[in-house]
Amino acid sequence: MHTISLAIPLGLIHALRTAQHVAVLTGAGVSAESGVPTFREAQTGLWSQYNPEDLATPEAFRRQPAVVWQWYDWRRRLVAAAEPNAAHRALAALEMLVPRLTLITQNVDGLHQRAGSTDVIELHGNLQRVVCSRDHQVVTSWAETEDVPPRCPQCQALLRPDVVWFGESLPQRALQAALDAARDCDVFLSVGTSAVVQPAASLPYEALEHGAITVEVNPSATALTEHATYVLPGPAGQVLPALLHAAWHEPGIAP
Ligand code: BJW
Numbered sequence: 001m002h003t004i005s006l007a008i009p010l011g012l013i014h015a016l017r018t019a020q021h022v023a024v025l026t027g028a029g030v031s032a033e034s035g036v037p038t039f040r041e042a043q044t045g046l047w048s049q050y051n052p053e054d055l056a057t058p059e060a061f062r063r064q065p066a067v068v069w070q071w072y073d074w075r076r077r078l079v080a081a082a083e084p085n086a087a088h089r090a091l092a093a094l095e096m097l098v099p100r101l102t103l104i105t106q107n108v109d110g111l112h113q114r115a116g117s118t119d120v121i122e123l124h125g126n127l128q129r130v131v132c133s134r135d136h137q138v139v140t141s142w143a144e145t146e147d148v149p150p151r152c153p154q155c156q157a158l159l160r161p162d163v164v165w166f167g168e169s170l171p172q173r174a175l176q177a178a179l180d181a182a183r184d185c186d187v188f189l190s191v192g193t194s195a196v197v198q199p200a201a202s203l204p205y206e207a208l209e210h211g212a213i214t215v216e217v218n219p220s221a222t223a224l225t226e227h228a229t230y231v232l233p234g235p236a237g238q239v240l241p242a243l244l245h246a247a248w249h250e251p252g253i254a255p
Contacts, residue, residue, distance in 0.1 A: 023203075097244065188207035190224055
């Protein structure tokens with residue numbers, strides 16, 4: 001692996017060391033180094049191969065529930081076989097280094113929790129949970145029959161993954177907690193997200209409007225890049241450990 005040589009600005013080191021509240025928004029890029037595909041990248045993103053309208057909308061599920069279920073089943077197995085990477089571990093370690101950390105993720109893969117982060121705000125749900133498509137109650141066991149998707153043991157409606165599709169509302173409490181954190185934090189990190197999907201994409205701007213120092217960690221430019229206070233271009237699995245090392249001489253997170 002090539003390591004990037006990254007100069008962390010002194011102003012950012014000072015801001016992190018004195019921050020009372022750090023908020024972090026993560027996207028698919030934070031799990032890329034775990035082998036989990038992102039969504040929108042031209043060669044490797046999931047949507048270079050699949051049309052989101054065919055798979056990640058309620059209409060798609062109504063039209064072809066078996067295809068949608070199987071796509072999520074494939075991703076569930078892919079994520080179960082993946083391991084948290086140095087970026088997930090750095091964010092878990094950050095919890096111990098700042099007075100208050102709020103970790104907000106758009107990811108549905110559960111890798112932050114597996115790396116040891118607690119109280120993760122999941123804006124787009126979690127792939128491992130299954131709910132009834134009629135009343136959205138979590139279902140933990142069901143009869144294995146020929147039905148794909150399987151059916152709710154209570155009402156026989158189709159089961160679906162507990163994720164937020166386009167056009168669906170985000171979990172209200174999670175979204176409110178994320179907005180509160182963006183408005184309250186001193187430093188806001190946007191890590192591994194293309195920053196196009198609303199309302200998550202508005203969080204860094206909320207933070208900026210409320211006076212936070214906003215940092216983007218991403219090897220590619222996004223719409224946020226020109227607005228961020230600091231931009232750390234590079235893979236999160238290298239940039240975040242370097243950031244912790246620069247601010248706290250934290251040695252423990254190997255890339
Ligand atoms: C690395 C890296 C490395 C690579 N290190 N980085 C206002 C205006 C316009 C539209 C809307 C609006 N409000 C709502 C909408 C509609 C819609 C929307 O935002 N559409 C946009 C596309 C324009 N939003 C919604 O429908 C949301 N619901 C809602 O708002 O309800 C109310 C409402 C509805 C309708 C109208 C108005 C109001 C729901 C959004 C749900 C998103 N769901 C998905 C699927 C989840 C389930 C699943 O996993 O299948 O969530 S879509 C997909 O995108 C997934 C992700 O969480 C989300 C964000 O993607 P992310 O994480 O940014 O990934 P990528 O691939 O885009 O980017 C990866 C980045 O990583 C890249 O930049 C790389 O460079 C970088 N990277 N390697 C660091 N090693």
